[in-house]
Amino acid sequence: MEEIKQAMALYKKVLVAGCGTCVTVCWAGGEKEVGILASQLRLARSAEGSEIVTLEAIVERQCEKEMVAELKDKVTEVEAVLSLACGSGVQVMAELFEDKPVFPAVNTTFIGMPEKEGLWVEMCGACGDCFLDRTGGICPIVRCAKGLLNGPCGGTRKGGKCEIDPDKDCAWVLVYRRLEKQGRLDLMRQYYTPKNFRAVKRPGRVQATKA
Amino acid sequence: MNGRIIAFCCEHSAYPAADLAGKLGLHYPETLRIIRVPCAGRVDVIHMLRALEKGASAVLVLGCEDGACHHITGNIRARERVKHCDMLLREIGIDGRPVVMFNLSPNAPHKFVKAANEITKIIKESREAR
Amino acid sequence: MATPFREVLKTKGFVVTTEVGPDKGSNVSKAIEHIGLLKDKVDGLNVTDNQSSVMRYPSLGTCLLIKEHGGEPVLQVTCRDRNRLAIQADLLFAYSRGISNVLCLTGDSIDVGDHKEAKQVFDLDSVQLIHLVHTLNSGKDMAGNELSGGIDFCIGTSASPSSDPLEPQLIKVEKKLKAGVSFIQTQAVYELDELKRFAEFVRTVDEEVKILAGIVPVIGVKMAAYMNENVPGIFIPQRLVDELAEAPKGTGVSKGIEISARMIRQLKEERVCDGVHIMFIGREERVPEILEVAGLL
Numbered sequence: 001m002e003e004i005k006q007a008m009a010l011y012k013k014v015l016v017a018g019c020g021t022c023v024t025v026c027w028a029g030g031e032k033e034v035g036i037l038a039s040q041l042r043l044a045r046s047a048e049g050s051e052i053v054t055l056e057a058i059v060e061r062q063c064e065k066e067m068v069a070e071l072k073d074k075v076t077e078v079e080a081v082l083s084l085a086c087g088s089g090v091q092v093m094a095e096l097f098e099d100k101p102v103f104p105a106v107n108t109t110f111i112g113m114p115e116k117e118g119l120w121v122e123m124c125g126a127c128g129d130c131f132l133d134r135t136g137g138i139c140p141i142v143r144c145a146k147g148l149l150n151g152p153c154g155g156t157r158k159g160g161k162c163e164i165d166p167d168k169d170c171a172w173v174l175v176y177r178r179l180e181k182q183g184r185l186d187l188m189r190q191y192y193t194p195k196n197f198r199a200v201k202r203p204g205r206v207q208a209t210k211a
Numbered sequence: 212m213n214g215r216i217i218a219f220c221c222e223h224s225a226y227p228a229a230d231l232a233g234k235l236g237l238h239y240p241e242t243l244r245i246i247r248v249p250c251a252g253r254v255d256v257i258h259m260l261r262a263l264e265k266g267a268s269a270v271l272v273l274g275c276e277d278g279a280c281h282h283i284t285g286n287i288r289a290r291e292r293v294k295h296c297d298m299l300l301r302e303i304g305i306d307g308r309p310v311v312m313f314n315l316s317p318n319a320p321h322k323f324v325k326a327a328n329e330i331t332k333i334i335k336e337s338r339e340a341r
Numbered sequence: 342m343a344t345p346f347r348e349v350l351k352t353k354g355f356v357v358t359t360e361v362g363p364d365k366g367s368n369v370s371k372a373i374e375h376i377g378l379l380k381d382k383v384d385g386l387n388v389t390d391n392q393s394s395v396m397r398y399p400s401l402g403t404c405l406l407i408k409e410h411g412g413e414p415v416l417q418v419t420c421r422d423r424n425r426l427a428i429q430a431d432l433l434f435a436y437s438r439g440i441s442n443v444l445c446l447t448g449d450s451i452d453v454g455d456h457k458e459a460k461q462v463f464d465l466d467s468v469q470l471i472h473l474v475h476t477l478n479s480g481k482d483m484a485g486n487e488l489s490g491g492i493d494f495c496i497g498t499s500a501s502p503s504s505d506p507l508e509p510q511l512i513k514v515e516k517k518l519k520a521g522v523s524f525i526q527t528q529a530v531y532e533l534d535e536l537k538r539f540a541e542f543v544r545t546v547d548e549e550v551k552i553l554a555g556i557v558p559v560i561g562v563k564m565a566a567y568m569n570e571n572v573p574g575i576f577i578p579q580r581l582v583d584e585l586a587e588a589p590k591g592t593g594v595s596k597g598i599e600i601s602a603r604m605i606r607q608l609k610e611e612r613v614c615d616g617v618h619i620m621f622i623g624r625e626e627r628v629p630e631i632l633e634v635a636g637l638l
Contacts, residue, residue: 001302032257039260046264049315073277145450146421146461148402151513153447154501154528155573160509163573164452176509188512192518194425194469194483 004037004082005044007103007133009065011079013053016041016105017093019085029084037052037084037105047187062089063123075100087124087139088130094137095180100106101136101182104130104131109200114201128200134187136178141195145160149192199201212308213266215232216330218273223281224317224322225273227268238329242268251275251312253284259296259310270296270310273314273323277314285286307337343413346442347495349384350523350551355609356616358385358415358553359527359628362406363398372403373410375625382629382638384570387444387526387618390417394454401431404440407429410561416440419448424464425473432477436492442524442556444497445470446519463508468513471520497524497553501574502539503532511542512605518547525550526618528574530571530598533579533604537613554608558597558631562586592607598627602634609635 008014016038024030029049038054045052055074059067062085071093075081080101083090087108092100099169115177131149132139141147145164152172155163161171226247229239229315232239248254259270272293274286293312301312311333313326349356361375379386386407390400404414417433418428420458432443434636451461465473476483477492514525524577525543530536540552557575559565562585581600588596605617615632632638 005303029252029556032255036260038255039264042264043260043300043305047303047305069373146447146463146466148447148463148466150507150516152504153335153467154499154504154510155447155449156501156504156510157573158505160577162507164450170509172509172513173506176283176506176512180508181562185512187514190511191472191516193472194465197464 001040002102003133004105005041008041008052008080008082010206011052013054013055013078014070015057015074015078017081017085018056019060019083019089019139020058020060020151021062023085023089023106024058029086034058037082037103041082048106055177059085059089062086064093065096068092072097074130085176086124087130090132091123091137091139094132098178099181101184102132104132106130107199107208109204126200126204127197129197129209131192131195134190134192135175135183136184136187138171138175139177140171140175148172149175149195170198212268214242215267216240216269216271216327216334217245217262217267218271218327219248219251219258220247221251221274221285222247222249224275224315225251225281225323227315227317228320228323230305231318232323233249235320236322237320239324240331242331243271243327249290250280250282250285252280252282253286254289255294256292256299259293260299261310263300263305263310268308268334271326271330272310272312273326274312274314276316279316279320304327307334307341309333309337343380343411344384345495346385346413346415346623349413350495350615353384353616355477356385356524356545357383357552357619358387358616358617358636359460360387360389361403361620361625362389362392363400363403365395365397367398368521369398369403369406372398372406374420376407376410376412379421379628380410382409382632383619384616385415385442387417390419390448391422391454392449392607394421394449394451394456396454396456401435401440405438406437407621408439410505413442414440415442415444417446418547419446420462420465420467420470421448421451421464428465428470429477429482432494435490436494437490440517441493442497444472444499445474445522453635461489465496467502468516468520471498471517471522475521486613496522497526498522498529499526499537500537501524501528502530503528504574507578509531514543515546516549517610518543522550523613524553526553529555529568529620531559531577531604533611533613534606536608540614551612553616553618554604554614556601556605556617556619557633558601558624559585559596560597561593594614594624595626598634603616604630605631605635605637 001015018029018034075097082103082105090104105132156170160170162168162170262270274289280286296310315322355556388400388403404416407414448469500514568575
């Protein structure tokens with residue numbers, strides 16, 4: 001909560017966006033949790049003598065672009081988005097509304113696999129120690145071939161492609177472009193200490209507290 | 212803050228108790244506002260938070276005595292939610308605006324008054340402590 | 342006894358280092374031969390750490406050989422194969438045996454090597470690795486425990502001045518400089534202007550750090566094409582490819598040496614950088630020739 005409070009400190013109007021699927025089921029980011037988190041933010045802010053306006057929304061599935069796109073009007077109205085979806089949802093939101101800072105409100109710990117034909121791309125490694133607030137909503141832990149935290153390796157190919165696959169974008173070049181667009185490159189210049197790779201003890205097990 | 216105490220009163224216990232207190236001419240703090248609910252178990256965390264957001268100094272959730280809930284476990288759920296709400300408030304560093312649960316029976320007007328006085332005392336004490 | 346590399350960096354006008362690439366196998370006679378040939382002609386001998394993710398005789402072992410034969414080793418450490426425990430332990434071992442220079446690298450991806458099914462580590466990245474060496478230098482391990490016996494490494498790192506786009510790369514370089522390094526070895530460069538721009542940027546962040554330009558002789562049109570296609574961070578300009586194409590058959594190696602030596606001379610005369618790091622993979626025995634043609638012997 002403290003992390004979220006701090007992340008929101010800069011903003012006066014935000015969208016708190018939940019997801020109607022997995023995180024609703026596990027009591028982490030559904031309609032109820034969105035309402036409570038938004039209320040907590042407003043209360044905390046008024047206790048500090050200021051104000052924050054919160055819009056609230058639930059996307060049926062925040063990992064699907066078409067569904068997230070419906071939030072366009074609401075997103076246009078706000079300065080930042082606080083997403084209670086899993087890491088995939090946060091990233092879809094960040095990608096669709098590239099000029100808006102999108103913040104993760106949950107530390108995604110593990111993800112179930114929907115068994116359905118088609119193609120899925122891994123966006124979130126469910127590390128339990130979310131890094132998306134520092135990278136403009138692009139996860140370098142899984143999208144960089146080496147999972148680097150402090151910028152690209154020396155192997156970036158011409159045009160910002162990955163060392164191991166000329167068809168794949170260098171995640172850090174994507175992060176650079178996103179943050180540059182938002183005028184937040186200072187985030188990339190910061191030094192990030194070694195990651196806690198044991199934030200989740202495997203196999204994962206989470207006891208939810210239901211509101 | 213408007214200094215009000217929002218009391219969610221179960222219609223099977225606290226609401227009749229409050230009614231009785233009025234009929235008997237018992238005094239309780241004038242800052243108390245009663246909201247009638249079908250069961251304490253109907254009161255959700257978001258209702259308690261919204262009451263505080265709108266300026267209440269404290270929230271009371273008043274339900275039936277243990278074992279006497281008309282909806283079997285409504286009062287037990289309410290107690291858990293009050294506890295959860297208290298945790299949420301601590302998380303954001305809000306203290307001195309208590310959210311408290313009391314249990315009482317419909318024929319206990321004095322207990323209703325006691326609950327109202329008690330939460331007023333808690334508010335006063337925490338204000339003085341600061 | 343060789344002069345400690347740290348001293349060389351402080352006092353020498355133009356620093357020259359090169360590489361000894363370990364073999365696959367326990368026969369170290371070739372490495373020893375190269376060490377003997379090169380140790381007195383250069384200021385430091387780098388040893389690669391499972392270069393290109395291909396398993397070989399270890400960097401640490403080869404550094405010990407260099408030390409035993411009176412050379413000045415630079416231990417390359419990548420983050421690919423070892424977690425934070427293993428890296429710290431290896432650094433303690435290295436220092437206890439007189440190896441006091443370390444080059445902190447990210448490391449190539451497992452995918453480019455010869456053990457493609459291996460689990461890659463990357464517990465740390467190169468910036469974190471630099472911080473880690475400083476932590477050890479201060480007498481503590483990463484968990485904050487006291488170390489018995491001091492450690493004092495001279496720290497270097499690498500950079501790719503030819504990256505495209507360059508800006509994200511420069512942000513990384515800035516972080517490395519701020520973490521604290523004494524020298525930077527660049528990826529192979531073929532354009533003087535590119536290096537000039539890079540050096541200028543480095544100087545705005547850190548005036549003290551020594552910049553060693555990476556020199557990799559290109560010995561033929563085919564190699565140029567291969568490197569442009571496959572070696573990340575390297576871009577060989579067309580005019581050099583044309584020059585190589587015009588060289589008579591069988592003179593590719595000499596031509597490559599000539600081009601490299603010319604580059605080195607220019608770098609030195611125009612004071613673009615503080616030295617060079619020559620990588621002549623598989624042809625270590627011809628490195629002295631480059632030095633000679635460049636007028637460095």
